[in-house]
Amino acid sequence: MRWTQTLIPTLKEVPADAEIVSHQLLVRAGLVRKLAGGLYTFLPLGLRSLNKVAQIVREEMNRAGAIEVSMPCLQPPEIWQASGRYETMRDALCRVKDRAQKEWILGPTHEEVITTLAAGEMNSYKQFPKNFYQVGIKFRDEIRPRFGLMRAKEFIMKDAYSFDTTDAGAMESYKKMYDAYTRIFSRCGLQAFPVEADTGVIGGNHSHEFMVPAATGENDVVYCEKCGYAANIEKAISGVPRTAAREVGPEVEKFATPGVVTIEALSKAPYSVPANRQIKTLVYIADSQPVLILLRGDDQLNETKFMARTGAIAVRPADAKNAADQALFAALGAQPGSLGAVRNVPSDWKVYADERLQGANDMTTGANEDGYHFRNVSIERDIRVTAWFDLRTVTVGEPCAKCGGSLKIRRAIEVGHVFKLGTKYSEPLNATFLDENGQRHPSVMGCYGIGVTRTLQAVIEQGNDKDGVVWPVSVAPYQVCLTPLSVAPGSAPMELAEKLYAELTAAGIEVILDDRDERPGVKFKDSELVGFPIRVGIGEKSLAKGEVEIKPRSGAIQAVKIEAAASTVIEWVQSELKRLSPQAPVAA
RNA sequence: CGGGACGUGGCUCAGCCUGGUAGAGCGCUUGGUUUGGGACCAAGAUGUCGCAGGUUCAAAUCCUGUCGUCCCGACCA
Numbered sequence: 001m002r003w004t005q006t007l008i009p010t011l012k013e014v015p016a017d018a019e020i021v022s023h024q025l026l027v028r029a030g031l032v033r034k035l036a037g038g039l040y041t042f043l044p045l046g047l048r049s050l051n052k053v054a055q056i057v058r059e060e061m062n063r064a065g066a067i068e069v070s071m072p073c074l075q076p077p078e079i080w081q082a083s084g085r086y087e088t089m090r091d092a093l094c095r096v097k098d099r100a101q102k103e104w105i106l107g108p109t110h111e112e113v114i115t116t117l118a119a120g121e122m123n124s125y126k127q128f129p130k131n132f133y134q135v136g137i138k139f140r141d142e143i144r145p146r147f148g149l150m151r152a153k154e155f156i157m158k159d160a161y162s163f164d165t166t167d168a169g170a171m172e173s174y175k176k177m178y179d180a181y182t183r184i185f186s187r188c189g190l191q192a193f194p195v196e197a198d199t200g201v202i203g204g205n206h207s208h209e210f211m212v213p214a215a216t217g218e219n220d221v222v223y224c225e226k227c228g229y230a231a232n233i234e235k236a237i238s239g240v241p242r243t244a245a246r247e248v249g250p251e252v253e254k255f256a257t258p259g260v261v262t263i264e265a266l267s268k269a270p271y272s273v274p275a276n277r278q279i280k281t282l283v284y285i286a287d288s289q290p291v292l293i294l295l296r297g298d299d300q301l302n303e304t305k306f307m308a309r310t311g312a313i314a315v316r317p318a319d320a321k322n323a324a325d326q327a328l329f330a331a332l333g334a335q336p337g338s339l340g341a342v343r344n345v346p347s348d349w350k351v352y353a354d355e356r357l358q359g360a361n362d363m364t365t366g367a368n369e370d371g372y373h374f375r376n377v378s379i380e381r382d383i384r385v386t387a388w389f390d391l392r393t394v395t396v397g398e399p400c401a402k403c404g405g406s407l408k409i410r411r412a413i414e415v416g417h418v419f420k421l422g423t424k425y426s427e428p429l430n431a432t433f434l435d436e437n438g439q440r441h442p443s444v445m446g447c448y449g450i451g452v453t454r455t456l457q458a459v460i461e462q463g464n465d466k467d468g469v470v471w472p473v474s475v476a477p478y479q480v481c482l483t484p485l486s487v488a489p490g491s492a493p494m495e496l497a498e499k500l501y502a503e504l505t506a507a508g509i510e511v512i513l514d515d516r517d518e519r520p521g522v523k524f525k526d527s528e529l530v531g532f533p534i535r536v537g538i539g540e541k542s543l544a545k546g547e548v549e550i551k552p553r554s555g556a557i558q559a560v561k562i563e564a565a566a567s568t569v570i571e572w573v574q575s576e577l578k579r580l581s582p583q584a585p586v587a588a
Numbered sequence: 589c590g591g592g593a594c595g596u597g598g599c600u601c602a603g604c605c606u607g608g609u610a611g612a613g614c615g616c617u618u619g620g621u622u623u624g625g626g627a628c629c630a631a632g633a634u635g636u637c638g639c640a641g642g643u644u645c646a647a648a649u650c651c652u653g654u655c656g657u658c659c660c661g662a663c664c665a
Binding site: 009017109151414485486520541542 | 589599614623624656657659661662
């Protein structure tokens with residue numbers, strides 16, 4: 001491709017609406033342009049890189065035995081009602097109406113569609129196992145799209161769905177995808193690692209996310225360097241000890257704490273109750289029902305755990321500023337800051353307590369009377385706890401639950417997610433098969449997603465420097481940029497550039513020839529901004545010495561004899577591709 | 589949905605407080621000089637100052653509303 005024949009609108013200045021470096025570079029390097037919030041047009045170079053990620057995904061999915069299909073974006077709401085997600089994912093669904101005012105859903109994911117297909121076509125155990133995948137557009141009504149392609153209203157996703165006859169078979173399918181994902185991200189030059197994850201509204205009972213470490217990521221990952229434990233903070237557990245039991249105190253005692261409405265205030269003089277001897281009482285509304293959540297004063301609630309443990313679909317904290325919620329505080333008898341669960345708790349309210357409080361005594365908590373607290377509280381003696389769960393958020397430095405090592409936390413971008421679904425969709429949508437004995441069973445499913453557009457941006461987020469993008473050769477829009485410093489037809493640099501272009505192209509190398517009549521500085525800066533992995537500089541100066549200049553994007557310029565230029569470039573590209581290919585190939 | 593910031597030429601921004609002629613740099617067009625790290629000179633084109641009301645003799649500027657964008661939170665595969 002010649003530079004002048006495509007469209008590469010590079011920008012010197014940082015776009016005002018791009019916050020993180022990968023988003024800035026996507027725009028500055030002329031890869032994408034925004035149409036509206038969360039909606040992007042892919043320009044020629046951006047599309048090339050996107051397609052390369054998609055191609056790597058396809059190759060590895062095929063290698064793992066998955067088969068490609070293509071499903072409609074426009075989906076009937078009926079199948080969403082059947083699975084129950086018409087309600088549970090309601091807020092994330094983009095809905096449209098046709099001329100007859102019939103509602104359609106712009107698919108955010110395709111479990112319902114593929115399961116409907118399987119229900120019709122996969123009726124015998126002899127047809128199993130199968131793993132269907134597609135690469136296509138997904139729609140999410142994101143509350144707040146941000147960071148360019150990272151969280152968009154419309155994006156490209158690879159989604160795969162496996163169907164097995166047994167749980168063990170489903171585990172095997174899961175493992176194949178897990179391995180394929182490892183290979184995919186490795187080939188994209190990404191340092192991605194799997195972590196244990198919550199299953200959210202997708203459902204199922206076993207799940208890993210593939211994370212790319214990045215300060216700008218939207219996820220916190222808890223990990224242990226000693227044993228390799230890693231989990232999304234929404235799921236992570238730790239080995240923190242339970243609250244130390246003390247000698248059982250006397251009766252609960254009320255004491256005045258005028259104006260004290262925070263854990264911190266109570267921990268200071270004259271009260272001096274350490275946060276770890278306080279019980280924090282939160283009022284939540286879970287699926288329209290008020291509940292109390294008890295945590296130790298120095299712990300934070302993990303809402304994802306709360307939802308996962310209780311099965312709640314919609315939860316929110318009661319809001320003292322919300323008139324409707326005031327009735328809840330009135331029922332308890334106090335405002336936030338003086339709440340507790342020792343008395344005044346309506347008998348139909350569930351009280352969930354974090355396991356760290358099990359057996360705790362000599363605790364202090366709100367008295368459900370503004371300006372008063374109780375001390376000498378023994379939680380099992382004085383509080384009606386409906387159920388004990390792990391509800392707290394892990395913090396840095398806590399002991400690993402598996403090995404006792406010190407846990408760390410880092411930010412990361414979620415680029416892939418694998419789920420073992422079980423029969424969550426096959427049962428309601430009647431995806432059943434007959435076994436050898438003529439018995440009908442629901443198929444055992446798994447689902448596996450990769451955010452292709454997000455992966456592309458993650459590659460940039462991980463690969464850049466002050467001059468621009470630093471692409472891995474596997475994902476770069478072009479592998480080589482030929483930069484003749486004179487483009488006059490018939491000039492020596494241009495003649496050689498044309499010759500190298502033909503040779504490299506014939507060898508299967510992807511080349512762009514910068515045939516713009518621009519000054520050298522402009523061409524060098526642009527090639528670095530766009531980030532082509534290798535640049536061949538062809539100017540009168542080096543030609544006079546019988547040489548060209550080969551400059552890897554992240555390495556030093558080297559002078560190479562003209563005769564050796566093409567072979568040097570070819571070898572370099574091939575060795576880079578080999579370096580990015582996974583060490584241990586998986587058998588098909 | 590709550591909090592905050594911002595909407596001025598294709599891009600980045602100034603001007604607004606204190607109302608009165610719409611500006612700069614980059615980019616673009618033309619000509620010339622340049623030509624190994626984002627050149628220089630000259631000439632030029634490009635704006636209903638997001639939109640709608642209001643105040644005023646007069647509004648980019650003040651007021652109200654609205655739409656959009658970005659950030660934080662909430663929320664979220």
